[in-house]
């Protein structure tokens with residue numbers, strides 16, 4: 331691709347991964363159009379927003395004009411974890427599966443050839459009790475996703491792959507659980523949660539004794555994986571699935587590594603197992619293919635990311651740890667609640683008709699129900 335001229339449409343570009351990727355794309359000379367609902371605000375892209383084109387909207391209603399002058403699409407939008415997918419499975423399906431397919435059809439109509447899709451290694455989840463299936467999976471493995479989130483990602487993948495042809499080149503990136511600092515921060519991802527807990531509680535809680543496996547990868551390495559897929563010869567990536575992972579660790583080992591990395595910064599934390607919670611995911615995957623085909627190698631280890639994050643926090647970045655925006659499910663629940671309240675009167679604090687408030691209405695039982 332001719333980097334200086336190419337425009338990339340980045341759906342979900344204000345998110346945790348999207349904002350790290352937007353920055354990396356700009357650094358490499360791409361023009362970037364971000365399309366995002368800004369569920370979590372624009373913190374992630376504010377610093378360089380004048381260098382981006384930002385279009386605010388919902389991926390379930392994308393105008394065709396979004397693809398004007400666009401050479402490639404990267405879709406990192408939608409609901410991005412199990413709790414939010416389970417909170418509203420229908421919305422999850424609409425965003426992660428249907429909108430993914432609709433955007434691909436738009437691309438085909440408008441002659442946009444390359445489409446990178448943010449999928450997830452949680453597709454490989456086998457749980458913690460099945461010893462026979464507790465093996466390292468690669469992209470050819472037969473998978474049986476169970477949770478709403480993983481199912482929606484897998485179906486999104488399938489629909490994209492079915493649309494592939496000589497003119498349309500979908501590429502699937504199945505990422506492990508991502509870690510590291512991003513200007514749109516998430517503290518609901520396991521390594522980031524550990525570092526945040528070290529600062530706020532002085533101990534790390536490992537659910538289920540930390541027995542479960544997690545493939546993990548740094549957010550900057552993830553951004554570089556997307557760029558590798560954008561820059562690659564079309565024939566190398568068309569219709570390909572790539573696992574994007576630095577290492578597979580049991581959560582108990584991850585906690586130990588976080589503990590010892592923090593010790594080098596003078597921060598001492600305890601590790602406390604908690605066996606009350608049983609709904610744990612567990613899976614480990616092989617990411618050899620993306621290295622072999624595209625030469626992508628992860629560069630940021632768990633320890634480096636922990637130290638970097640601790641330094642960022644010490645410098646005062648994202649230290650309002652109680653802010654629900656850092657926790658996707660807490661924030662979406664608040665937005666839903668606010669939305670229900672606003673629907674009753676049509677506004678929140680600023681009245682839309684110059685301060686003149688309509689006469690009070692009697693709320694019918696059905697509406698009361700909806701407002702709950």
Ligand SMILES: NC(=O)c1ccc[n+]([C@@H]2O[C@H](COP(=O)([O-])OP(=O)(O)OC[C@H]3O[C@@H](n4cnc5c(N)ncnc54)[C@H](O)[C@@H]3O)[C@@H](O)[C@H]2O)c1
Nearest residue numbers: 342344345346347367368369388389407408410448450508
């Ligand atoms: N973070 C991880 O560990 C991880 C791991 C594997 C896969 N993924 C996938 O990578 C992608 C990005 O993850 P993230 O961590 O950056 O998530 P995120 O929640 O921080 O970002 C998602 C972005 O998409 C936007 N968005 C959500 N619904 C939208 C809609 N209907 N219309 C327009 N914009 C919408 C949000 O406003 C947000 O900016 C997601 O698809 C996620 O499933 C993430």
